[in-house]
Amino acid sequence: MFRILLALILCAGPVLGQASFTASAAQETQTVHIEVNGQEQSWKNAPLVLKGTTYVPLRDVVTSVNGTLKWEARTKTATITVGQDKLVHQAGSDFIQVNHVRLSSGVESRTINGTLMLPVRALANALKADIKVQRTASGQMSVNIETDKVSLLDSQVASVDSYLREIDFPGMALIARNGEVLLRQGYGLADEQTLNRPDQKTRIASLSKSFTAASILSLVEKGKLDVQDPISKYITGIPKGDQITLHMLLSQTSGLPSAFGRGEGTSLEETVEEIRHKTLKFDPGSAYLYSNSGYVLLAYVIEQVSGMSYADYVQQTILKPLGMKNSGEASRKVHTNSGFVAENKQWVPAPYYVSQSGSGTIYSTVDDLLKWDRGLYTDKILSQDTIEQMYEPYSDKNYGYAWILKGNDQNQNRTVFHNGSGGGFATAFSRNLTDDITIILLGNHAGMDMTSLMDEVEAKTAQALNLQ
Structure with missing residues:
Protein backbone atom coordinates (compact mmCIF):
# COMPACT_ATOMS: atom_id res chain seq x y z
CA MET A 1 0.00 0.00 0.00
CA GLY A 13 15.28 19.50 -26.28
CA PRO A 14 15.90 17.46 -29.41
CA VAL A 15 14.35 14.01 -29.69
CA LEU A 16 16.89 11.35 -28.77
CA GLY A 17 17.37 8.17 -30.76
CA GLN A 18 18.45 4.66 -29.80
CA ALA A 19 22.02 5.71 -28.98
CA SER A 20 23.05 5.79 -25.34
CA PHE A 21 22.00 8.91 -23.49
CA THR A 22 25.11 10.97 -22.83
CA ALA A 23 26.16 12.66 -19.60
CA SER A 24 26.04 16.06 -21.30
CA ALA A 25 22.44 15.47 -22.38
CA ALA A 26 21.60 14.36 -18.87
CA GLN A 27 22.92 17.64 -17.53
CA GLU A 28 20.34 19.48 -19.63
CA THR A 29 17.49 18.29 -17.39
CA GLN A 30 16.43 20.63 -14.65
CA THR A 31 15.98 19.79 -10.97
CA VAL A 32 13.59 16.92 -10.34
CA THR A 147 0.29 2.28 -6.84
CA ASP A 148 -1.79 -0.51 -5.42
CA LYS A 149 -3.98 1.00 -2.69
CA VAL A 150 -6.66 -1.67 -2.63
CA SER A 151 -4.84 -4.98 -2.23
CA LEU A 152 -5.07 -6.37 1.28
CA LEU A 153 -3.70 -9.48 2.95
CA ASP A 154 -4.24 -10.37 6.60
CA SER A 155 -1.56 -12.68 7.95
CA GLN A 156 -4.29 -15.10 9.08
CA VAL A 157 -5.00 -16.09 5.48
CA ALA A 158 -1.52 -15.68 3.99
CA SER A 159 -1.49 -19.42 3.29
CA VAL A 160 -4.55 -19.04 1.02
CA ASP A 161 -2.85 -16.26 -0.92
CA SER A 162 0.26 -18.45 -1.26
CA TYR A 163 -1.89 -21.28 -2.62
CA LEU A 164 -3.56 -19.06 -5.23
CA ARG A 165 -0.14 -17.85 -6.32
CA GLU A 166 1.27 -21.39 -6.47
CA ILE A 167 -1.49 -22.55 -8.82
CA ASP A 168 -1.22 -19.34 -10.89
CA PHE A 169 -4.88 -18.45 -10.32
CA PRO A 170 -5.82 -15.72 -12.82
CA GLY A 171 -8.35 -13.18 -11.63
CA MET A 172 -9.49 -11.50 -8.41
CA ALA A 173 -10.10 -13.02 -5.00
CA LEU A 174 -11.69 -11.81 -1.78
CA ILE A 175 -12.09 -13.49 1.60
CA ALA A 176 -14.07 -11.85 4.39
CA ARG A 177 -15.12 -12.88 7.89
CA ASN A 178 -18.18 -11.21 9.40
CA GLY A 179 -17.93 -8.75 6.53
CA GLU A 180 -14.35 -7.74 7.36
CA VAL A 181 -12.00 -8.23 4.41
CA LEU A 182 -9.03 -10.49 5.14
CA LEU A 183 -7.81 -10.94 1.57
CA ARG A 184 -8.34 -8.78 -1.49
CA GLN A 185 -5.91 -9.59 -4.28
CA GLY A 186 -5.51 -9.61 -8.05
CA TYR A 187 -3.59 -12.31 -9.89
CA GLY A 188 -2.47 -12.72 -13.49
CA LEU A 189 -3.32 -10.59 -16.51
CA ALA A 190 -6.31 -8.32 -17.05
CA ASP A 191 -5.20 -7.94 -20.65
CA GLU A 192 -1.93 -8.43 -22.47
CA GLN A 193 -0.36 -5.29 -20.98
CA THR A 194 -2.11 -4.91 -17.62
CA LEU A 195 -2.28 -6.98 -14.45
CA ASN A 196 -5.52 -7.89 -12.74
CA ARG A 197 -6.20 -5.51 -9.86
CA PRO A 198 -8.58 -6.38 -7.03
CA ASP A 199 -10.81 -3.41 -7.85
CA GLN A 200 -11.13 -4.45 -11.51
CA LYS A 201 -14.59 -4.77 -13.05
CA THR A 202 -15.13 -8.24 -14.49
CA ARG A 203 -17.86 -10.44 -15.92
CA ILE A 204 -19.31 -12.73 -13.25
CA ALA A 205 -21.04 -15.20 -15.64
CA SER A 206 -23.73 -17.28 -13.91
CA LEU A 207 -23.28 -15.56 -10.57
CA SER A 208 -25.67 -13.18 -12.34
CA LYS A 209 -28.48 -15.63 -11.69
CA SER A 210 -28.73 -14.71 -8.00
CA PHE A 211 -29.71 -11.18 -9.05
CA THR A 212 -32.37 -12.59 -11.37
CA ALA A 213 -33.78 -14.83 -8.64
CA ALA A 214 -33.80 -11.98 -6.11
CA SER A 215 -35.56 -9.73 -8.62
CA ILE A 216 -38.31 -12.30 -9.13
CA LEU A 217 -38.72 -12.69 -5.37
CA SER A 218 -38.91 -8.92 -4.91
CA LEU A 219 -41.87 -8.91 -7.31
CA VAL A 220 -43.40 -11.70 -5.23
CA GLU A 221 -43.06 -9.60 -2.08
CA LYS A 222 -44.69 -6.70 -3.90
CA GLY A 223 -47.64 -8.96 -4.71
CA LYS A 224 -47.11 -8.76 -8.46
CA LEU A 225 -46.56 -12.48 -9.06
CA ASP A 226 -46.31 -15.87 -7.32
CA VAL A 227 -43.56 -18.45 -7.76
CA GLN A 228 -46.28 -21.07 -8.36
CA ASP A 229 -47.61 -19.13 -11.34
CA PRO A 230 -47.23 -21.00 -14.64
CA ILE A 231 -44.94 -19.37 -17.17
CA SER A 232 -47.86 -19.33 -19.59
CA LYS A 233 -49.37 -16.53 -17.48
CA TYR A 234 -46.56 -14.24 -18.68
CA ILE A 235 -45.16 -15.78 -21.87
CA THR A 236 -47.12 -17.66 -24.51
CA GLY A 237 -45.90 -20.57 -26.61
CA ILE A 238 -43.42 -22.16 -24.17
CA PRO A 239 -43.65 -25.98 -24.42
CA LYS A 240 -45.89 -27.22 -21.57
CA GLY A 241 -45.94 -23.62 -20.36
CA ASP A 242 -49.10 -24.26 -18.37
CA GLN A 243 -47.17 -26.85 -16.32
CA ILE A 244 -43.85 -25.03 -15.91
CA THR A 245 -43.96 -22.73 -12.90
CA LEU A 246 -41.68 -19.85 -12.01
CA HIS A 247 -40.52 -22.02 -9.10
CA MET A 248 -39.36 -24.67 -11.56
CA LEU A 249 -37.47 -22.11 -13.61
CA LEU A 250 -35.79 -20.76 -10.47
CA SER A 251 -34.87 -24.23 -9.17
CA GLN A 252 -33.72 -25.64 -12.53
CA THR A 253 -36.43 -28.28 -12.61
CA SER A 254 -38.43 -27.07 -15.62
CA GLY A 255 -37.01 -29.54 -18.16
CA LEU A 256 -35.99 -26.77 -20.56
CA PRO A 257 -32.62 -27.32 -22.25
CA SER A 258 -29.85 -24.87 -21.36
CA ALA A 259 -28.45 -23.58 -24.63
CA PHE A 260 -29.65 -20.71 -26.78
CA GLY A 261 -28.14 -18.69 -29.60
CA ARG A 262 -25.58 -16.12 -28.51
CA GLY A 263 -25.38 -13.82 -31.50
CA GLU A 264 -24.36 -10.32 -30.47
CA GLY A 265 -27.24 -7.87 -30.69
CA THR A 266 -29.91 -10.56 -30.32
CA SER A 267 -32.80 -9.11 -28.35
CA LEU A 268 -34.37 -10.75 -25.31
CA GLU A 269 -37.58 -11.17 -27.28
CA GLU A 270 -35.72 -13.01 -30.05
CA THR A 271 -34.15 -15.39 -27.54
CA VAL A 272 -37.56 -16.05 -25.98
CA GLU A 273 -38.90 -16.85 -29.44
CA GLU A 274 -36.06 -19.35 -29.89
CA ILE A 275 -36.92 -21.00 -26.56
CA ARG A 276 -40.53 -21.42 -27.72
CA HIS A 277 -39.24 -23.98 -30.23
CA LYS A 278 -37.18 -26.04 -27.74
CA THR A 279 -38.05 -29.61 -26.76
CA LEU A 280 -38.26 -30.39 -23.05
CA LYS A 281 -35.77 -32.93 -21.66
CA PHE A 282 -38.29 -34.30 -19.13
CA ASP A 283 -41.70 -33.55 -17.67
CA PRO A 284 -41.73 -30.27 -15.74
CA GLY A 285 -40.82 -30.71 -12.08
CA SER A 286 -39.73 -34.35 -12.37
CA ALA A 287 -35.95 -33.88 -12.35
CA TYR A 288 -33.08 -31.37 -12.28
CA LEU A 289 -31.34 -29.88 -15.33
CA TYR A 290 -29.31 -26.68 -15.22
CA SER A 291 -30.87 -24.33 -17.76
CA ASN A 292 -29.69 -20.92 -18.86
CA SER A 293 -32.84 -20.69 -20.97
CA GLY A 294 -34.99 -20.88 -17.86
CA TYR A 295 -33.31 -17.80 -16.40
CA VAL A 296 -33.72 -15.94 -19.68
CA LEU A 297 -37.46 -16.51 -19.35
CA LEU A 298 -37.33 -15.19 -15.79
CA ALA A 299 -35.64 -12.01 -17.03
CA TYR A 300 -38.43 -11.61 -19.58
CA VAL A 301 -41.02 -12.06 -16.82
CA ILE A 302 -39.29 -9.34 -14.79
CA GLU A 303 -39.60 -6.98 -17.75
CA GLN A 304 -43.25 -7.85 -18.42
CA VAL A 305 -44.34 -7.44 -14.80
CA SER A 306 -42.20 -4.45 -13.78
CA GLY A 307 -42.49 -2.47 -17.01
CA MET A 308 -38.72 -1.88 -16.83
CA SER A 309 -35.80 -3.43 -18.64
CA TYR A 310 -34.06 -6.24 -16.79
CA ALA A 311 -30.94 -4.08 -16.39
CA ASP A 312 -32.91 -1.14 -14.98
CA TYR A 313 -34.91 -3.32 -12.58
CA VAL A 314 -31.80 -4.97 -11.14
CA GLN A 315 -30.13 -1.57 -10.90
CA GLN A 316 -33.03 0.10 -9.10
CA THR A 317 -34.03 -2.84 -6.90
CA ILE A 318 -30.66 -4.29 -5.84
CA LEU A 319 -27.52 -2.51 -7.02
CA LYS A 320 -28.45 1.08 -6.15
CA PRO A 321 -29.88 0.33 -2.66
CA LEU A 322 -26.75 -1.64 -1.75
CA GLY A 323 -24.34 0.95 -3.15
CA MET A 324 -22.99 -1.42 -5.79
CA LYS A 325 -21.70 1.39 -7.99
CA ASN A 326 -19.30 -0.80 -9.96
CA SER A 327 -21.88 -3.35 -11.09
CA GLY A 328 -24.48 -3.55 -13.82
CA GLU A 329 -25.44 -5.30 -17.02
CA ALA A 330 -22.44 -5.61 -19.31
CA SER A 331 -22.05 -4.00 -22.71
CA ARG A 332 -19.12 -3.08 -24.90
CA LYS A 333 -19.32 0.43 -23.42
CA VAL A 334 -18.32 -0.91 -19.99
CA HIS A 335 -14.62 -1.67 -19.62
CA THR A 336 -13.94 -4.97 -17.86
CA ASN A 337 -10.87 -7.15 -17.85
CA SER A 338 -10.43 -9.63 -20.71
CA GLY A 339 -11.39 -13.27 -20.62
CA PHE A 340 -8.71 -15.64 -21.93
CA VAL A 341 -9.03 -18.96 -23.78
CA ALA A 342 -6.42 -21.56 -24.69
CA GLU A 343 -5.31 -21.55 -28.32
CA ASN A 344 -2.34 -23.51 -29.65
CA LYS A 345 -1.14 -24.09 -26.08
CA GLN A 346 -1.20 -20.36 -25.35
CA TRP A 347 -3.65 -18.10 -23.56
CA VAL A 348 -5.18 -15.52 -25.89
CA PRO A 349 -7.96 -12.95 -25.32
CA ALA A 350 -11.38 -14.48 -25.83
CA PRO A 351 -14.02 -12.96 -28.12
CA TYR A 352 -16.48 -10.65 -26.39
CA TYR A 353 -18.65 -12.67 -24.00
CA VAL A 354 -22.22 -12.67 -25.33
CA SER A 355 -24.94 -13.96 -23.03
CA GLN A 356 -28.53 -12.87 -22.49
CA SER A 357 -30.32 -11.00 -19.73
CA GLY A 358 -31.03 -13.13 -16.68
CA SER A 359 -28.44 -15.82 -17.21
CA GLY A 360 -24.96 -14.29 -17.29
CA THR A 361 -24.79 -10.62 -18.22
CA ILE A 362 -23.80 -8.93 -14.96
CA TYR A 363 -20.37 -7.38 -14.38
CA SER A 364 -19.13 -6.55 -10.91
CA THR A 365 -16.13 -6.38 -8.57
CA VAL A 366 -15.18 -8.44 -5.54
CA ASP A 367 -16.05 -5.52 -3.24
CA ASP A 368 -19.46 -5.01 -4.82
CA LEU A 369 -20.20 -8.72 -4.50
CA LEU A 370 -19.29 -8.47 -0.83
CA LYS A 371 -21.95 -5.74 -0.57
CA TRP A 372 -24.38 -8.20 -2.16
CA ASP A 373 -23.35 -10.81 0.40
CA ARG A 374 -23.90 -8.40 3.29
CA GLY A 375 -27.21 -7.26 1.87
CA LEU A 376 -28.49 -10.84 2.00
CA TYR A 377 -28.02 -10.81 5.78
CA THR A 378 -30.45 -7.88 6.07
CA ASP A 379 -34.02 -7.08 5.04
CA LYS A 380 -32.89 -4.26 2.75
CA ILE A 381 -33.64 -6.10 -0.50
CA LEU A 382 -35.76 -9.05 0.63
CA SER A 383 -37.11 -10.31 3.94
CA GLN A 384 -35.12 -13.03 5.64
CA ASP A 385 -38.02 -15.47 5.22
CA THR A 386 -37.91 -14.89 1.45
CA ILE A 387 -34.12 -15.14 1.34
CA GLU A 388 -34.32 -18.51 3.08
CA GLN A 389 -36.39 -19.75 0.12
CA MET A 390 -33.34 -19.14 -2.08
CA TYR A 391 -31.26 -21.54 0.02
CA GLU A 392 -33.72 -24.44 0.17
CA PRO A 393 -32.68 -27.54 -1.82
CA TYR A 394 -35.43 -28.25 -4.35
CA SER A 395 -33.81 -31.27 -6.02
CA ASP A 396 -31.29 -34.02 -5.33
CA LYS A 397 -28.63 -31.59 -6.60
CA ASN A 398 -29.36 -29.26 -3.65
CA TYR A 399 -30.11 -26.38 -6.03
CA GLY A 400 -32.25 -23.65 -4.51
CA TYR A 401 -32.99 -20.36 -6.26
CA ALA A 402 -29.61 -19.53 -7.86
CA TRP A 403 -27.75 -20.90 -4.83
CA ILE A 404 -26.53 -24.45 -4.21
CA LEU A 405 -26.71 -25.64 -0.62
CA LYS A 406 -23.62 -27.29 0.87
CA GLY A 407 -23.65 -28.81 4.36
CA ASN A 408 -25.76 -31.29 6.25
CA ASP A 409 -29.36 -31.50 7.41
CA GLN A 410 -28.53 -30.20 10.89
CA ASN A 411 -27.37 -26.91 9.34
CA GLN A 412 -23.82 -27.47 10.59
CA ASN A 413 -21.40 -25.46 8.46
CA ARG A 414 -24.25 -24.50 6.16
CA THR A 415 -22.80 -22.92 3.04
CA VAL A 416 -24.44 -21.67 -0.14
CA PHE A 417 -22.48 -21.54 -3.35
CA HIS A 418 -22.69 -20.85 -7.06
CA ASN A 419 -20.23 -20.93 -9.93
CA GLY A 420 -20.20 -19.63 -13.47
CA SER A 421 -18.32 -19.79 -16.74
CA GLY A 422 -18.36 -18.34 -20.23
CA GLY A 423 -16.39 -16.18 -22.63
CA GLY A 424 -13.04 -16.87 -20.95
CA PHE A 425 -14.36 -16.22 -17.44
CA ALA A 426 -14.71 -18.74 -14.58
CA THR A 427 -16.22 -17.60 -11.28
CA ALA A 428 -17.34 -18.87 -7.89
CA PHE A 429 -19.06 -17.36 -4.85
CA SER A 430 -19.21 -19.15 -1.48
CA ARG A 431 -21.07 -17.93 1.61
CA ASN A 432 -20.63 -19.90 4.81
CA LEU A 433 -23.82 -18.93 6.65
CA THR A 434 -22.75 -20.65 9.88
CA ASP A 435 -19.40 -18.93 10.40
CA ASP A 436 -20.08 -15.90 8.15
CA ILE A 437 -17.14 -16.55 5.82
CA THR A 438 -17.40 -15.09 2.32
CA ILE A 439 -15.13 -16.25 -0.50
CA ILE A 440 -15.30 -14.71 -3.98
CA LEU A 441 -13.18 -15.96 -6.89
CA LEU A 442 -13.56 -14.09 -10.18
CA GLY A 443 -11.26 -15.81 -12.67
CA ASN A 444 -10.65 -14.73 -16.26
CA HIS A 445 -9.29 -17.93 -17.81
CA ALA A 446 -11.63 -20.49 -19.39
CA GLY A 447 -11.78 -24.10 -18.33
CA MET A 448 -11.06 -23.82 -14.61
CA ASP A 449 -12.92 -26.26 -12.35
CA MET A 450 -14.27 -23.61 -10.00
CA THR A 451 -16.23 -26.04 -7.86
CA SER A 452 -13.11 -28.01 -6.96
CA LEU A 453 -11.04 -24.85 -6.61
CA MET A 454 -13.59 -23.33 -4.25
CA ASP A 455 -13.66 -26.53 -2.18
CA GLU A 456 -9.90 -26.26 -1.78
CA VAL A 457 -9.97 -22.55 -0.92
CA GLU A 458 -12.80 -23.12 1.57
CA ALA A 459 -10.81 -25.86 3.29
CA LYS A 460 -7.62 -23.81 3.43
CA THR A 461 -9.53 -20.79 4.74
CA ALA A 462 -11.22 -22.85 7.44
CA GLN A 463 -7.86 -24.28 8.48
CA ALA A 464 -6.25 -20.85 8.51
CA LEU A 465 -9.04 -19.42 10.66
CA ASN A 466 -9.15 -22.47 12.96
CA LEU A 467 -12.74 -23.29 12.01
CA GLN A 468 -12.21 -27.03 11.68
Missing part, protein backbone atom coordinates in the same frame (compact mmCIF):
# COMPACT_ATOMS: atom_id res chain seq x y z
CA PHE A 2 1.88 3.00 -1.11
CA ARG A 3 1.63 6.01 -3.37
CA ILE A 4 4.37 7.44 -5.55
CA LEU A 5 4.14 11.01 -6.72
CA LEU A 6 6.73 12.00 -9.28
CA ALA A 7 6.92 15.63 -10.40
CA LEU A 8 9.19 15.69 -13.42
CA ILE A 9 10.36 19.08 -14.73
CA LEU A 10 12.03 18.53 -18.06
CA CYS A 11 13.44 21.12 -20.41
CA ALA A 12 12.59 21.06 -24.09
CA HIS A 33 11.24 17.12 -7.36
CA ILE A 34 10.17 13.72 -6.04
CA GLU A 35 7.60 12.89 -3.39
CA VAL A 36 6.76 9.50 -1.94
CA ASN A 37 3.74 9.31 0.36
CA GLY A 38 3.80 13.09 0.57
CA GLN A 39 7.45 13.20 1.63
CA GLU A 40 10.15 14.66 -0.53
CA GLN A 41 12.71 12.16 -1.80
CA SER A 42 16.10 12.47 -3.41
CA TRP A 43 16.88 10.24 -6.38
CA LYS A 44 20.40 9.71 -7.60
CA ASN A 45 19.17 9.49 -11.19
CA ALA A 46 16.63 11.77 -12.85
CA PRO A 47 13.68 10.57 -14.97
CA LEU A 48 13.79 11.51 -18.65
CA VAL A 49 11.71 11.47 -21.82
CA LEU A 50 12.82 9.73 -25.02
CA LYS A 51 10.62 9.77 -28.13
CA GLY A 52 7.58 10.60 -26.04
CA THR A 53 8.15 7.81 -23.50
CA THR A 54 8.93 8.68 -19.89
CA TYR A 55 11.63 6.53 -18.29
CA VAL A 56 12.37 6.23 -14.57
CA PRO A 57 15.39 4.73 -12.78
CA LEU A 58 14.42 1.27 -11.59
CA ARG A 59 16.63 1.10 -8.50
CA ASP A 60 15.51 4.52 -7.24
CA VAL A 61 11.84 3.61 -7.66
CA VAL A 62 12.30 0.29 -5.85
CA THR A 63 14.09 1.98 -2.97
CA SER A 64 11.33 4.60 -2.68
CA VAL A 65 8.63 1.94 -2.35
CA ASN A 66 10.59 -0.06 0.22
CA GLY A 67 11.21 -2.91 -2.17
CA THR A 68 14.38 -4.91 -2.72
CA LEU A 69 16.38 -5.32 -5.92
CA LYS A 70 18.94 -7.97 -6.79
CA TRP A 71 21.09 -7.54 -9.91
CA GLU A 72 22.55 -10.43 -11.91
CA ALA A 73 25.40 -8.87 -13.90
CA ARG A 74 25.99 -11.86 -16.17
CA THR A 75 22.45 -11.89 -17.55
CA LYS A 76 21.74 -8.20 -16.88
CA THR A 77 18.62 -9.20 -14.99
CA ALA A 78 16.94 -7.36 -12.10
CA THR A 79 14.79 -9.24 -9.60
CA ILE A 80 12.53 -6.98 -7.57
CA THR A 81 10.42 -7.90 -4.56
CA VAL A 82 7.64 -5.54 -3.52
CA GLY A 83 5.19 -6.86 -0.96
CA GLN A 84 3.96 -10.27 -2.12
CA ASP A 85 4.99 -9.69 -5.73
CA LYS A 86 8.18 -10.70 -7.51
CA LEU A 87 9.14 -8.79 -10.64
CA VAL A 88 11.89 -9.87 -13.02
CA HIS A 89 13.23 -7.72 -15.86
CA GLN A 90 16.15 -8.18 -18.23
CA ALA A 91 17.82 -5.00 -19.40
CA GLY A 92 16.92 -4.13 -23.00
CA SER A 93 13.76 -6.25 -23.08
CA ASP A 94 10.20 -5.00 -23.55
CA PHE A 95 8.48 -7.00 -20.83
CA ILE A 96 8.43 -7.56 -17.07
CA GLN A 97 7.81 -10.98 -15.57
CA VAL A 98 5.41 -10.60 -12.63
CA ASN A 99 4.82 -13.73 -10.54
CA HIS A 100 5.38 -15.97 -13.59
CA VAL A 101 3.15 -13.77 -15.78
CA ARG A 102 4.72 -12.01 -18.76
CA LEU A 103 3.61 -8.38 -18.85
CA SER A 104 4.36 -6.79 -22.21
CA SER A 105 5.21 -3.09 -22.46
CA GLY A 106 5.97 -2.75 -26.16
CA VAL A 107 8.89 -0.44 -25.26
CA GLU A 108 12.38 -1.66 -24.40
CA SER A 109 14.16 -0.53 -21.26
CA ARG A 110 17.40 1.43 -21.64
CA THR A 111 20.68 1.55 -19.80
CA ILE A 112 21.83 5.17 -19.56
CA ASN A 113 25.15 6.06 -17.97
CA GLY A 114 25.08 2.69 -16.20
CA THR A 115 21.54 3.17 -14.86
CA LEU A 116 18.69 0.86 -15.89
CA MET A 117 15.71 3.00 -16.92
CA LEU A 118 12.24 1.50 -17.44
CA PRO A 119 9.20 2.96 -19.21
CA VAL A 120 7.11 4.43 -16.43
CA ARG A 121 3.83 3.02 -17.74
CA ALA A 122 5.20 -0.51 -17.88
CA LEU A 123 6.56 -0.23 -14.35
CA ALA A 124 3.29 1.27 -13.13
CA ASN A 125 1.37 -1.66 -14.62
CA ALA A 126 3.76 -4.13 -12.98
CA LEU A 127 3.03 -2.43 -9.65
CA LYS A 128 -0.75 -2.40 -10.38
CA ALA A 129 -0.60 1.37 -10.34
CA ASP A 130 -2.61 4.31 -11.62
CA ILE A 131 -0.65 6.84 -13.64
CA LYS A 132 -1.40 10.40 -14.67
CA VAL A 133 0.92 12.37 -16.96
CA GLN A 134 0.43 16.12 -17.26
CA ARG A 135 2.25 19.01 -18.87
CA THR A 136 1.76 22.49 -17.45
CA ALA A 137 1.16 25.61 -19.52
CA SER A 138 4.85 26.47 -19.16
CA GLY A 139 5.85 23.14 -20.68
CA GLN A 140 6.84 21.43 -17.48
CA MET A 141 5.81 17.80 -17.09
CA SER A 142 4.47 15.96 -14.06
CA VAL A 143 3.86 12.25 -13.74
CA ASN A 144 1.66 11.14 -10.87
CA ILE A 145 1.60 7.44 -9.99
CA GLU A 146 -0.62 5.89 -7.37
